[in-house]
Amino acid sequence: MKISTKGRYALEALTYMASLEKDTPVNIREIADQTGIPLKYLEQIFFRLRKSGILVAKRGPSGGFLLNPALPQITVGDVVRAVETDIKPVVCLKSREHCESGIYDTCVTRLLWKRISDAVESVLDGVTLQSLGDAYKEKKS
Amino acid sequence: MKISTKGRYALEALTYMASLEKDTPVNIREIADQTGIPLKYLEQIFFRLRKSGILVAKRGPSGGFLLNPALPQITVGDVVRAVETDIKPVVCLKSREHCESGIYDTCVTRLLWKRISDAVESVLDGVTLQSLGDAYKEKKS
DNA sequence: ATAATTCCTATTGACAATATAGGAATTAGG
DNA sequence: CCTAATTCCTATATTGTCAATAGGAATTAT
Ligand code: FES
Ligand code: FES
Numbered sequence: 001m002k003i004s005t006k007g008r009y010a011l012e013a014l015t016y017m018a019s020l021e022k023d024t025p026v027n028i029r030e031i032a033d034q035t036g037i038p039l040k041y042l043e044q045i046f047f048r049l050r051k052s053g054i055l056v057a058k059r060g061p062s063g064g065f066l067l068n069p070a071l072p073q074i075t076v077g078d079v080v081r082a083v084e085t086d087i088k089p090v091v092c093l094k095s096r097e098h099c100e101s102g103i104y105d106t107c108v109t110r111l112l113w114k115r116i117s118d119a120v121e122s123v124l125d126g127v128t129l130q131s132l133g134d135a136y137k138e139k140k141s
Numbered sequence: 142m143k144i145s146t147k148g149r150y151a152l153e154a155l156t157y158m159a160s161l162e163k164d165t166p167v168n169i170r171e172i173a174d175q176t177g178i179p180l181k182y183l184e185q186i187f188f189r190l191r192k193s194g195i196l197v198a199k200r201g202p203s204g205g206f207l208l209n210p211a212l213p214q215i216t217v218g219d220v221v222r223a224v225e226t227d228i229k230p231v232v233c234l235k236s237r238e239h240c241e242s243g244i245y246d247t248c249v250t251r252l253l254w255k256r257i258s259d260a261v262e263s264v265l266d267g268v269t270l271q272s273l274g275d276a277y278k279e280k281k282s
Numbered sequence: 283a284t285a286a287t288t289c290c291t292a293t294t295g296a297c298a299a300t301a302t303a304g305g306a307a308t309t310a311g312g
Numbered sequence: 313c314c315t316a317a318t319t320c321c322t323a324t325a326t327t328g329t330c331a332a333t334a335g336g337a338a339t340t341a342t
Contacts, residue, residue: 001142001261002329003230003254004299011250028319036242041301047320060309061317076253085298089144101177106280108273109152112217112264113144119260120142123253132249139247146331169288182332188289201340202286226329 159274
């Protein structure tokens with residue numbers, strides 16, 4: 001079981017942003033520098049985050065990214081689902097069609113993976129970016 | 142997040158074995174045939190399972206593998222830990238030394254990964270092989 | 283002896299994750 | 313306008329891990 005760097009990077013970057021509590025756009029280069037995430041890779045990640053509505057972008061000089069103010073409570077689950085390609089630990093959980101082994105109906109392990117998946121998502125959905133940002137600010141001070 | 146085939150295969154194979162409730166060795170080729178798992182790959186997996194004490198092997202003609210009778214309650218967690226290289230979703234959870242980014246002490250996301258990891262292991266440790274085997278037998282009949 | 287089995291390691295192959303690259307589109311400010 | 317700063321978007325290269333194959337050694341029942 002691995003959490004991909006996409007998910008980790010996204011969360012670290014957004015945590016940093018949340019800790020700033022700014023209402024003006026934050027330059028992505030600053031974020032990359034502060035977090036050590038490769039700039040061009042972070043661009044791709046932010047691209048997805050914007051498409052999914054978590055971030056709002058402003059282009060041009062003094063532009064940057066902003067946590068979408070219309071979403072007062074962004075959860076870690078929102079973020080991870082936006083950037084991770086598959087959040088489900090086994091493909092069979094996506095749908096019956098995704099099961100490659102043709103034993104879907106008699107499969108006894110799928111239920112187990114489902115329980116694991118639910119447990120993970122329940123943690124993810126229970127933590128907000130704001131709380132992470134606050135904790136970050138606290139530690140820095 | 143992905144569960145590797147090692148973990149899945151191990152569980153499917155052992156579930157099949159548990160459903161047989163035999164006290165004589167089961168031929169690994171039979172298991173490979175019944176489950177569709179590549180034989181030589183399954184050998185590697187069983188090798189690990191034996192080294193970790195979950196399986197007992199008997200070599201030579203009419204040999205095979207047997208669920209270790211000295212372990213009355215094998216859990217799914219035991220199995221997955223035996224075959225999976227890293228069960229922790231991020232390396233930082235293994236130990237402070239494993240964190241590559243030198244921000245261990247101020248890292249606020251690690252706690253989140255820890256909660257996820259705990260949630261997963263709690264599910265894994267709560268399901269026994271026996272229960273899976275019983276369910277399998279039930280479905281087959 | 284022989285054949286059937288597990289034992290163990292090495293190597294290859296396939297694929298996804300990671301990262302880099304390059305230019306297009308947009309916009310603030312002079 | 314013009315320029316520079318920024319995000320936007322896609323394509324490509326690189327890397328690394330997982331999955332699978334291979335081959336022979338050790339063991340043992342008959
Ligand atoms: S193998 Fe697909 S549902 Fe179990
Ligand atoms: S990055 Fe290693 S502890 Fe958070």
